[in-house]
Amino acid sequence: MAPVRSLLWRSLRVHQIYGANTDVGKTIFATLLCNATTKIWKNEKTSFLKPVSTGPADEADSCHIAKYAPSTTNSTLIQYDIPASPHLAAKASGKVIPSDHALLQRVYDHVFSHLAQVPGWLFLETAGGVHSPGPSGTSQADIYAPLRVPVILIGDSKLGGISQTIAAFESLKLRGYNIQTVLLFQEAQYENYRYLTDHFCGEHGIPVTTVPQPPPRHENKQQEEAAMNEYYSIASSDPAIHGVLQNLDQHHQDRISRLETMAHVAHKHIWYPFTQQKQLPPGKISIIDSAHGDYFQVFTPPNKDVTAPKHSLLRPAFDGSASWWTQGLGHANSRLSLAASYAAGHYGHVMFAEAIHEPALALAELLLQGMRNPRLTRIFYTDNGSTGCEVAIKMALRASCVRYGWGAGNKDLGIIGLKGSYHGDTIGAMDCAEPNVFNEKTEWYKGRGFWFDYPTVSCVDGKWLVEVPDSLREHLGEGAEFDALAQVFDLQARKNDELCRRYEGYIESVLRDLQHSKRKFGALVLEPVVLGAGGMILVDPLFQSSLVNVVRRSAHLFGDSGQTTSGAVDPNVWTGLPVVFDEVFTGLYRLGRFSAASFLGVQPDISVHAKLLTGGLVPLCATLASESIFSAFESSDKSDALLHGHSYTAHPVGCQVALESVREMQRMDCGGGSWDWAKANGWTGSMLMHESDMGSTQKNNPVNDDQPAVWSMWSREFVESLSRRTTRVTGVWALGSVLAINVHGEDEAGYKSQAAAALQARLREGNDHWNVHSRVLGNMLYIMASQKSSREDIKRLQNLFLESLE
């Protein structure tokens, strides 16, 4: 089954009818609207569709339509005979209960095959109130949200109806629905329409229209029919109803016109991040109408073949960069929306100097505990990874200055890092990266540090290789080969290898040379396990852990006079240099674990977290630090403090969303091992890379083991199969939700290269039903699933990859 498409055709106006309550007249309004469109758009087709109906078939809403709006094309997709809510009726029916996705697919297929190929109107009627459960038990408002159909909300004119109508409206807004008009019956006693007009029209610009009540029920069926026919005849000619329809028609045209022009307006007025806009004509700009789960809905006018039946103008695209690595719990996740709403309604923003509020404090506790790093006791909030890294650097440099007696404000310090590192685009974060073709043109950038080259890991022709770059071969030898990635991460076993001794010896010799050349350093700054923006490079974890270990035991190489650290018996006090882990990309389950540090078996003194922190909703960053870092800023002089801050520091909305997001990921990972997470996601056997190839520490009882397994959403068979296509693929790796493929490039390697662009283009082409929105870094193409991607989605992606690499 393909991903769901939203419903949008040029000549078919689709509207969804939601009721503020059950029994507010949804079907009567639908009948009325069907009659009116038939009258006004004489040469077009009017359709009525009830996806799910319950109760005896001969009493169904579609019968009412058939009787009173006979020109309407009238369908019901699923009929349960039992007169109860769909979730109960479905259960009682004994039939297979369709999944939410299957239900939407049936709606799409029906509309596509039977209704959408000629001009007309379609009214999609829901059942009960906005949150009435569908067959699966999911709230209707959640089920239908991905269709992104504009809503006609039927208000409640009865006692209490003001409240019901506004509450229903808000529940729909919370799920991203566009409510375009409110209709309700005239009623003289409560006059709800007056209040609702002020509310909807005055505050939200949404028109409210009333129509007379239908005639009361008659004993005599014939008289009732006659009265109803008269009612519909009059009401469907009501100029107010014509006004409503003209207005809906206009909205429909406007929506399409806007989608058609958006790329051009964007091309004229948006200054895009990381983009050479000369190479970005309007046609290359994706027009995102909405997003849901793992998919964008992208405006995709059909191709030239005018004879083929027309699909919706919106096509799903798998968000293959997880929206720049932020997305974790699916786009438009209602839980996160509700968390954001709650904090907005309880606080708005609260200035974060000399004050505390619950979301900031609870998140602090959650992160500090979740890291399982006894060094970390403090949290500093900023707005994104770049600012969080600037804070981390300021912390580390000052701690070194104080420890080594260089005095605060020493201007000569650099950092030690890895080649190809990336920590953000503000100048301080940029300065932590080695000079390269991209940052060297930034006027105020100045690389400050020394960057090690290092061995990398990838799967080549079915084997997991630790590859040593040419520049290091004389020091490190030939690398190593493993059967499984779990063995690469089995550092307990590998630390006895000769390679480990070579790593440490090499690192020590470099540090000694740097000391001799009078270079001064204030921090070791690493992206643990994977270098993200630098090219999605899986670094040999043994090299990173060796680097940390050597730095920590080498205070004498950095500035220790012999006295300053001799008293440091507390194992949580930093030694050598403060170790900063930039986990902005790698942390919080992106690689399958709460903290990427756990892969290395070493604990940083400072740790930076963003992106997945808020599950893909709003910017927030947390820089965690140890007490021995914090105390370097304590003095009786204000100017010694860390004088950094942003206006929205620790904004409650971000903190609350992060709480919800991190807790949800922890629930999925409840046993502390990612196996549980995998199981929660429906993953089994073959999708887990390393079930039978776990390293020495993971062999027994993985669930309860302190060291969780090394696993990936991408199947081992798939990864190894890719790795064997050696004519196209030079290497591949997968870990957690990340898949990275290095393809042969004909031009120079690196960011500038267009080598992976062909593969990207094929993924973007996709098929009639869906495609993939991916990003490349030089010769590397990566795909990042969300933490909630289904097994089915991953399989579909894997197949597309294999086809695209034929």
Add this chain to the structure above:
Amino acid sequence: MAPVRSLLWRSLRVHQIYGANTDVGKTIFATLLCNATTKIWKNEKTSFLKPVSTGPADEADSCHIAKYAPSTTNSTLIQYDIPASPHLAAKASGKVIPSDHALLQRVYDHVFSHLAQVPGWLFLETAGGVHSPGPSGTSQADIYAPLRVPVILIGDSKLGGISQTIAAFESLKLRGYNIQTVLLFQEAQYENYRYLTDHFCGEHGIPVTTVPQPPPRHENKQQEEAAMNEYYSIASSDPAIHGVLQNLDQHHQDRISRLETMAHVAHKHIWYPFTQQKQLPPGKISIIDSAHGDYFQVFTPPNKDVTAPKHSLLRPAFDGSASWWTQGLGHANSRLSLAASYAAGHYGHVMFAEAIHEPALALAELLLQGMRNPRLTRIFYTDNGSTGCEVAIKMALRASCVRYGWGAGNKDLGIIGLKGSYHGDTIGAMDCAEPNVFNEKTEWYKGRGFWFDYPTVSCVDGKWLVEVPDSLREHLGEGAEFDALAQVFDLQARKNDELCRRYEGYIESVLRDLQHSKRKFGALVLEPVVLGAGGMILVDPLFQSSLVNVVRRSAHLFGDSGQTTSGAVDPNVWTGLPVVFDEVFTGLYRLGRFSAASFLGVQPDISVHAKLLTGGLVPLCATLASESIFSAFESSDKSDALLHGHSYTAHPVGCQVALESVREMQRMDCGGGSWDWAKANGWTGSMLMHESDMGSTQKNNPVNDDQPAVWSMWSREFVESLSRRTTRVTGVWALGSVLAINVHGEDEAGYKSQAAAALQARLREGNDHWNVHSRVLGNMLYIMASQKSSREDIKRLQNLFLESLE
């Protein structure tokens, strides 16, 4: 009338009963709970309070309580005889309709005087459904939100009740309510409780409890009473109900315990921005339980006097820094919450490279139009003012490098600015500020530029003075004196003054000297009108406009070889140096106008906006630029592009909130002149500073004038009265919503000084009912109202200021 206090006492557990719909049994549950608490907590007092009741008094809910829970202390505050919604009943009654604030005050006064001084329980019953309107017409859910009382939600067990209950729950969450338990009647046909238990307990951790339906109505009143009494007797002994109450009691104790310990936990784990934590003991940390409108609710345990009646543990504090200058439309503004929810539900986040979505594009159009600056055509989104300024600097420096043929990446460029400027805390933004005692200790900071000293404006002893600092007196002479601030801003008139010629001459001579000393510059960077973090300094606008004008006509002083700009006839192409306005603090109505640039009569080439952009909810920044800046980055080489970006760039939630926020401020300012805004806020005559003292361009028909008036929320009488207290106050100014008071300091001036701390402490002390949370910058104490602060709030603040300066 004082600001409203939230309701929280140690020994009184207050709960608010909301119904998922009208007629769901709120009063029956209230009666039941009252009986149960009376049984369990025998020595405590159980109370029932109905703030507003409609219908005949002898049929009111309180009569039911009186009859069936006779031990309950039972009150109704407002009774309307007409049986209709409170907003209709209030209107029809002919009585004065209480404002929402007055209603809350009556609730507080009643609880404080009659109920809160002894241990017990209070059930506050609402009317109808969650959004049923109160007497004023405001939705109840909005009216009562500031009380921050935990909610008992009565679910709907009838057909359609699942939807009604969940929608009601979401509307309450959207307003920051804590729903602690859901109760509903047992009902066998629909079994809503099963579904609701899965939903609330499973997804939100909120228990759901059912009780049997009450007996049906009897013809015979006596029999009915007997049946009801039996029903209550049994139901109130139900262990499940006891469990509910024990649980609510535990929540209440937990809430207070948490509030009592939060400051200590924060002291241990939070690393505060801009704070020397050695000077911040836990007792100095404000514990913010919630916020609403302009007020925080701060946990404030009562003082020692045990004999005085106890006020709520929560006390309102005016958010006098507008939460670090971000707050514009009031904390917990439902419109902004709903906007955030909508975008979260429609998109989540959408990766912003090579893609476009509606909120980002609509905001781009709105800002570019709203600025009324024909130069600006491009928008670049980042996450906060600091990152937005880094982007602005990168833009400007590169444009200069390209124009003047220095080659991209020239490392020697500085900026021209003003002493005391502040543009953020990331290293690139810091480097734009002159070295001082605070930034000099930051290891990687390096001031890059030249910073002019300048004349400042303040009101001293009733006169508005342009004061020239000693260092400039030999160049600029003695400054000037005006009767009104509007005259200071009448640059049209002032440009003919001798002072203007002196300014320009001086600036030119300095620039020439800089050129002779081979300094190279790439941008002029200014905070227009007011320097914020640098000390809330009102700069003479004539000096700033002169600086821009001189720089623009002096290409020959910066690098122009004579050919490069000769062809530039387009008035929107930058000349001399790119002019960057950092309007992060001063823009978007903080000073009363959409753009602060309009005060200076000059238009920047790059303009940075944040803080008020999102009305005080989530971080977002927009850097606007001209086409002649943008084109400097266009080439066929990717490495020439502006390679800057953040993962959450242009996040839809922020853009949608900004759209709502900016549009709302524009609506308040609908005539283009702030007069309309003032009127919309209920400001009249005396509150406007400059009604009779408008400068030459503003004299006639201010509303329709292109140049809007110069005005402030703070009254002219008040500002001048402060300025006359010359023994305490050295100067004062007010503009838009900002008020800044310079007080005599006994120690050195500047950030480090504690001179304004005494005034701050008095404002923080406040009185029994409220206080003010303000910030100081050296000897300067400032107060910033929101854009929605009421006249009454401002008057109250003015009085407190005058008292505190006695």
